[in-house]
Amino acid sequence: MAKNDYYTTLGAARDASADDLKKAYRKLAMQFHPDRNPGDKAAEAKFKEVNEAYEILKDEQKRAAYDRYGHAAFENGGAGAGGFDFSQAGGLGDIFDQMFGDFMGRRGGGGGGRATRVGGDIRANIEIDLSEAYFGTKSTIKVQTRVNCDACDGTGSEAKDRAASDTCSTCGGMGKVRAQQGFFLVERSCPTCGGSGRVIRNPCRVCHGQATVARERSLQITVPSGVEDGTRIRLTGEGEAAGAGGQPGDLYVHISIRPHAIxxxxxxxxxxxxxxxxxxxxxxxxxxxxxxxxxxxxxxxxxxxxxxxxxxxxxxxxxxxxxxxxxxxxxxxxxxTPQHLTRRQRELLEEFEQEATQHAKGSPEAEGFFAKVREFFDGKS
Known part of the structure; x- marks a missing residue:
């Protein structure tokens, strides 16, 4: 049976840009994914066809070969995608990885590669005066964090045996594991190796193989002029360390402003x-x-x-x-309204009240209100 044209399969023009091809693929992959169409063989077949087409056209060299020779460029042991094995696709989680990985700003490794170890984020709170928020200020804070272990240079291994580690049996060296949660596949760092993909044979005696140790750090925070109550300042890379080769987390400083007396x-x-x-x-x-x-x-x-x-x-x-x-x-x-009047003040106010009663124009709002009250009661009678 002859294969459909890959461009036709994706519903894209032959001169479509890489972004246009990706958009077309995303739409169809979500539509026909077997996780969204359980038991639908036709949808599964269409999903495989869409993936095969995109695997060829997203690669510039393969696309050039296809544009010149068509399907023949990948037959008889050619470099094409061949039959698409859904069992290797990783489920709907891979589709989300491709679609939203960059958009969500993921710091871990994408695709099927090993995840990059990332240190934990830290939160710190500071309180400033309203005048400090007006002018801007600098504040020194102390945070409890984790830094790379000096004894093992953040490797987690004893100095004499730093290269000795085995592939993690839990994640197979990928550094991440997946678990099904209803409709979605959730991916997280491997709990056994902490995302490194390796298990240390001879752990460091200081950090016990964790590659980091707890420590208090002092940091100077610059608070900009005009900052508002509840503002969060992010300091990239000032969070917890992740060991050698890892990426440190971030520090998030939450600012609150004390009430002012005036x-x-x-x-x-x-x-x-x-x-x-x-x-x-x-x-x-x-x-x-x-x-x-x-x-x-x-x-x-x-x-x-x-x-x-x-x-x-x-x-x-x-x-x-x-x-x-x-x-x-x-x-x-x-x-x-004055309180605790002196005798003279009371006398003056009583004189003022007598004058005000005779000359109501001095209090037009009060006079207008009571005029309406009189009209109200007159209408009732």
């Missing part, structure tokens, strides 16, 4: 609540307020200012992270 923050905006006496709000005037950078600013308060009104101070807020832009500062006034 200022509140909302992104790049700073809020400052300023209480005003009744006389200040009624008569108006000028007040002096602090600014986060340590300076002072004067704010003019118009006569008749109401509680809750805000006044804007441009560019007095936080800088926007990784930007030259700067937010604003808002002064929100809160008119405070």
């Amino acid at each position: 200022f509140q923050r909302d992104g790049a905006t700073i809020l400052c609540r300023v209480p005003l006496r009744i006389s200040q709000a009624a008569l108006g005037g000028e007040i002096e307020v602090p600014v986060i950078d340590g300076s002072r600013a004067k704010v003019k308060i118009p006569a008749g200012t109401q509680s809750g009104e805000q006044f804007r101070l441009r560019s007095k807020g936080f800088s926007v992270l990784r930007s030259a832009a700067r937010g604003d500062m808002y002064i929100q006034v809160a008119v405070e």
